[in-house]
Amino acid sequence: MSIRALSIAATGGRALLHQIDLIAANLANVHTAGYKRSRATFADLAAGAGVRLQSSGKMFDAGKLQATQRELDLAIEGEGFFRVLLPDQSVAFTRAGNLSVDANGTLASADGHPVDPPLAVPPGFTKLVIDPSGLVQGYHPDSPGELQAVGQIELTKFPNPSGLESAGSTLFRASEAAGERIDGQPGQEFGVIRQGHLEQSNVDPLRELADLVQAQRAFEINSRALQAADEILQSVNNLRRKS
Numbered sequence: 680m681s682i683r684a685l686s687i688a689a690t691g692g693r694a695l696l697h698q699i700d701l702i703a704a705n706l707a708n709v710h711t712a713g714y715k716r717s718r719a720t721f722a723d724l725a726a727g728a729g730v731r732l733q734s735s736g737k738m739f740d741a742g743k744l745q746a747t748q749r750e751l752d753l754a755i756e757g758e759g760f761f762r763v764l765l766p767d768q769s770v771a772f773t774r775a776g777n778l779s780v781d782a783n784g785t786l787a788s789a790d791g792h793p794v795d796p797p798l799a800v801p802p803g804f805t806k807l808v809i810d811p812s813g814l815v816q817g818y819h820p821d822s823p824g825e826l827q828a829v830g831q832i833e834l835t836k837f838p839n840p841s842g843l844e845s846a847g848s849t850l851f852r853a854s855e856a857a858g859e860r861i862d863g864q865p866g867q868e869f870g871v872i873r874q875g876h877l878e879q880s881n882v883d884p885l886r887e888l889a890d891l892v893q894a895q896r897a898f899e900i901n902s903r904a905l906q907a908a909d910e911i912l913q914s915v916n917n918l919r920r921k922s
Contacts (some may be wrong), residue, residue: 687904689901691897691901692898692901692902694719694721695894695897695898695901696898697719697735698719698721698890698894699891699894699895699898701717701718701719701735702887702890702891702894703891704717705717705882705887706882706884706887706888706891708848708880708882709880709882709884710879710880711775711848711849711880712775712776712777712789712849712877712878712879712880713742713773713774713775713776713777713849713877713878713880714742714775714848714849714880714881714882715737715738715739715774715849715880715881716737716738716880716881716882716887717735717736717737717738718735718736718737718738719735720735736841736842737841737843737845737851738841738881739840739841739881740881741878741881742774742878742879742880742881743878743879744756744873744876744877744878744879745876745877745878745879746875746876747875747876747877748875749777749875750806750807750808750809750874750875751777751778751779751780751786751807752776752777752778752874752875752876752877753776753778753809753832753872753873753874753876753877754776754872754873754876754877754878755774755776755834755865755869755870755871755872755873755878756870756871756872756873757869757870757871758834758836758868758869758870759834759835759836759865759869759870760772760773760774760834760835760836760837760840760851761773761774761775761776761788761794761832761834762794762795762833762834762835762862763787763788763790763792763793763794763795763850764792764793764794764795764797765792765846765850769852770795770852770853771792771846771847771850771851771852772835772843772850772851772852772853773788773849773850773851774849774878775788775789775849775877775878776877776878777789777877778794780800781793783799784799784800784801784802785797785798785799785800786798786799786800786815786830790847790850792850794832795833796830796831796833798815798829798830798831798832799829799830800817800829801817801819801829803819803820803821804817804818804819804827804829805817805818805819805820806818807829808826808874809832809872809874810872810874811865811866811871811872811873812864812865812866812867812871812872813831813832813833813834813864813865813866813872814828814831814832815828815829815830815831815832816828816829817829831864832865832872833862833863833864833865834862834863834864834865834869834870835860835861835862835863836860836861836863836869837853837857837858837859837860837861838857838858838859839856839857839858840857841857842854842855842856842857842858843856843857844857
C-alpha cells in the first residue's frame, strides 16, 4: 500500500512541477507583446494510479491592444498571424507586431526575422503609413506630399490555431493539428491591421498567481504524502530486520 502511495504522490508531484513551470513562464512574459499563455491539462492514470500530463498548449484568446504611436508597431484586430522567415527559410507565425527596418532595409520582427513575403523599404523614406488592409506606403523627400506604395503585409490563419507548435516565446510553426494554413490580405476574412498599436500578452497575472499558489499547496501535500509513505516503508523494513 505504501509503494502505491509513493507512486501516486510521485506522479502527482511531476504533473504539478510541470504546471508550476508553465505558470512561471506565463508570469515571466506578462509584458511580452503577442505572447500567448500556456495551459496544462491532466488525466487520471488507470486504476487510480495517479495522474499524468495529458497535454500542454497555448491559449489564443486575444490580448488587449495598446497604443504606442510607433509607426512600425502593428497589431491584428481579429483573426490571423503575421508571417516571418526563419534563418532556415522556413515560415513561422506570430501575433507580435513590433517590427523594425533591418540593416538591409527589410521589414523584420523584433527578433530580426524578415516578414513574409519580404518587404523592402526603399532608402530615403521618412515615414511609413500602414492602413487596415496591410498596404504599406511611405513618403520620400523627393515627393514629400505624395504617398508611394512600398508593399503589402499578408496574414495567415488556421482552422485550429491551438494546434500550432511553439517555436519560441511568440513564434509558432504550422502542424497537422492546426489544419491547412490560409493566407490572405488583412480585412478579407481576416483581422485588420492597427498601426501604432501592439497586442499585449493575454496573461492575467492575478489569475496566474492564484493558480501558482494552488499548485504549490498541492505540491506540498504530495511531498508530505511521499514523506509519510517513505517513513512507513522504513518502519516495515526495520520490523523485518528485528524479526
